[in-house]
Amino acid sequence: MDKVKGKEWNVSESALISKINQERRLMYYFEKLNGMQTTIRFNADWLSYIHKNQEIIKGWMQYNIIVYLQRRNPSVPGIADKLYPPQERKLEKIKRYWKLLIEVQPIHEIYGHVQLSEKDISIDHFVPWSYVAHDEFWNLHPTTRSINSSKSNNLPTWDVYFPQLARLEFISYEMMWKYEILHDAFEKCAKEHLNDNAVRSKMYRKGQDFLCFSSVLEEIMQPVYQSARNCGFKDWIYKEAEADLMCVSDRKIANELWETTFGNGA
Known part of the structure; x- marks a missing residue:
């Protein structure tokens, strides 16, 4: 014009x-x-x-x-x-990894303390996919289909569930370095689900104890978790476990509860 x-x-x-x-x-x-x-x-x-x-x-x-x-x-x-979300999120390698781990050692999921089986296992994003929009290994863990459905797009209450997540992920880490079949499965997962080399080298290097491993996991996950809360994602506690977990107010008590239920992860 x-x-x-x-x-x-x-x-x-x-x-x-x-x-x-x-x-x-x-x-x-x-x-x-x-x-x-x-x-x-x-x-x-x-x-x-x-x-x-x-x-x-x-x-x-x-x-x-x-x-x-x-x-x-x-x-x-x-x-x-x-x-423009992907039509299909490919988590089959993650699921196969946890199924192999279940064969090596019994595993209880973190929300309802249910012992997992190959027939009923669902991969959950601790911080919901609807916020992070990725399938990184450190944010994925197994639960049952019904519990995963119950959790939906909510944030698991940090003080209750992060210590248990850290312990479960540490068991996975230890088993991965102990058994070759699990290490091979982990490497296949890592090609698609560990896209940050700095995270991989810092978190999954051999020879870490639980304190070191959980500290790195918290360093990676806590800012993402807090950002999701700031955006309005709501805290969530699995209802069937809520009564048992009401007294869990800090990490020390949560760790004691986890160790009482699952052992020391060795």
């Missing part, structure tokens, strides 16, 4: 439309001006161009929507994956 400048915009709508319609190669032209009944006529060349390049135009629009939302929500990860 280089021909319409400054005060030339300050004219009646009909006069303005007349000026606009004199422009060449516009996407559309006005045919009738009548409020909500205004009609326009699209340029046939533009229609052909849009139809031919619709995928490119759609991609450009999606990209700019993502950029806009990410700039205004800097603390929210994975906006692109949330707007």
Whole structure:
């Protein structure tokens, strides 16, 4: 609209439309001006161009929507994956890993203290996928299908469940270094579910004790967890275990409860 400048915009709508319609190669032209009944006529060349390049135009629009939302929500990860989530999240390798571990050592899931079996195992994101939008190994652990469904998109209460998660993940870590079959399964998982080499080298290096391992896990997970809480994700306690866990108010007591139930993880 280089021909319409400054005060030339300050004219009646009909006069303005007349000026606009004199422009060449516009996407559309006005045919009738009548409020909500205004009609326009699209340029046939533009229609052909849009139809031919619709995928490119759609991609450009999606990209700019993502950029806009990410700039205004800097603390929210994975906006692109949330707007256009994958049709299928592939967790089969993770599930096979935990099934192998169950064959080596009995495992109780962390929410209801249910002993897991190959027939009823579901992989849970401790911090919900709907926030993190990834399937990183350190945020995944096994539970039952019904408990996972009950948890939904909530945050497990940190002081109650993180110590138990840390202990369970440490058992996995110890077994992974002890048994070659588990180590091989872990390596297959790591190719898809450990995408940060710094996390892998710091958390899964050989020879760590529980205190060191759990401290690294907390260092990685706690900021993500807190950010999810800040975004409105609600605390959750598994109802069938709630009465038993009401007295758990700090990490020391939670660890004692875990060790009483599961042993020392050795």
